[in-house]
Amino acid sequence: MFGALRALDDVSIAVNRGTFHGLIGPNGSGKSTLLKAIAGAHFPTTGTIRFHRKDITNWAPYQRARAGLSLKFQITAVLRELSVYDNVLLALQSHESPWSLVLSRTRRRLDSQIMQALDRFRLADRADELAGKLSHGEQQWLEIAMALAPGPKLLLLDEPTGGMSPEERRMTGELLLPVKAECSLVIVEHDLDFIKNICDHLTVLDQGRVLCDGTVREIEESPEIQRVYTSRV
């Protein structure tokens, strides 16, 4: 077992090592809140969050990030005034001591890693441009590249395909599938086809409660889910 979580209104989910776990549900069902509670943006009032057998409920976001939890925000939060390259450098050097950063000890060594990360998300030839100049879809990819660069154990993606064209969505799916070999993933997404294609396990939330939890096939065949999804989305 990878971790277990209780948040919102008696929500309890467990994410297993090496799986892609999808969180779906109508607007306002608490998907993003749950994700933010895992990452540390919200502190839950009750319940616990466990990660690798450690209770991280009261850990600050930077501690969770260092332990291997990586979050991609719903609203793109790339640092717009920095170059695409520097955004990834910033993500990669976060574990270093301030003194080593002042001396720029790893600047050269990280170069190939940065270019690899950018290459993977098809941003290598835009490395020197300002992140703010990228298209919306490209900014989402840059965010994913940043979240993935430090080699997290669990990647949290909040609507990675939000605002993307169908073609961009398809490509995002392709780019994400190989990640399975590296880390587990929790993903919040509206696009059901997208999530069914890449996830192994789904949790359906509705009004802050777990409505249903199981493999993609189990969820697809559940009549209750069909009803909620066809009537409310």
Added chain:
Amino acid sequence: MGLIVTPFLLRDRLDLVTLMTNVMILSIFAISFDMCWGFSGIMSFGQALFFGVAGYVIALIGRDLDFSAIWGVLPIAMLTGLALAFVLAMFLLLGRRIPSAIFVALGTLTGSYAAERLVSGWQYVGAGNGLSSIKLLQLGSFEFVEGFEFYTLALLNLLVIYLVCRFIVRSQFGLVLAGMRQNEERLAFLGYRVQVFKALIFSFAGMAAGLAGALYSYHQGFIGPGNMGPGLSTAAVIYCLLGGAGTLIGPVIGTAVIELLSYGLSDIDAIRHFWPVVLGLVLLVIVMFQPSGLLGLVVSDRERIGSFGASGRRSTHG
């Protein structure tokens, strides 16, 4: 270069050499504020606190211990600024949550105001009159008197501070600062302990302000309550905003423009009394219409922020 040849051109105008010395000392002070605000997004409205306290400390060491050797007093002044800023940072910046800019601005302002009030009523440190006839700064038997000697000393100090700051802001640490002033929360989620970075840069800036304060009080031969209050703290903000926050040369330009104009224009009888009002209006216009300061007229945002990657990957795009 200009600063190096200036004293030779001004051989006969000791008053102008003194003025330029003053500009350079205040530039160190303005740079210290810029490291906080322009580079790190920390609104330090009390930068004069570190300047003034260090100035008082070296004045007292001269008076009570009869000591003013440069190898001892300048490090003491820097340590004073550093320690004081670090203590303030523990209260203002090192909380569990990331503090708001307003909280930090009010906290630093209060510190500066309280210190000014405290020394104005404290007889041991000269109360409202401050401390004058400060023992001259010494190197062996050589004394740094006002004029070329002090000019050279101030220039060297400004250069060292400038180069050290430049090294910091262009390093990978500088990249963290650049990210921090754009989106602190994002940096926390990348694994940075933002508060620690803030406390470090705030303490460093306190150290630079302390150095400036010591040089100032040796140069003027005087330090008073006004040198640690909100008035001088605000001057640092204005020097920096006028010249261009987030650049290191901007605060130097801002300081020079304001100090030279003040000096020149206050000599002309007709506008002597209106000059501060004119200065105020000019600053208001600049802050409203040219927020990146005078330097923003010639340097783009892209160049100002720069890039931080390996040297082979410097920006080629405008």
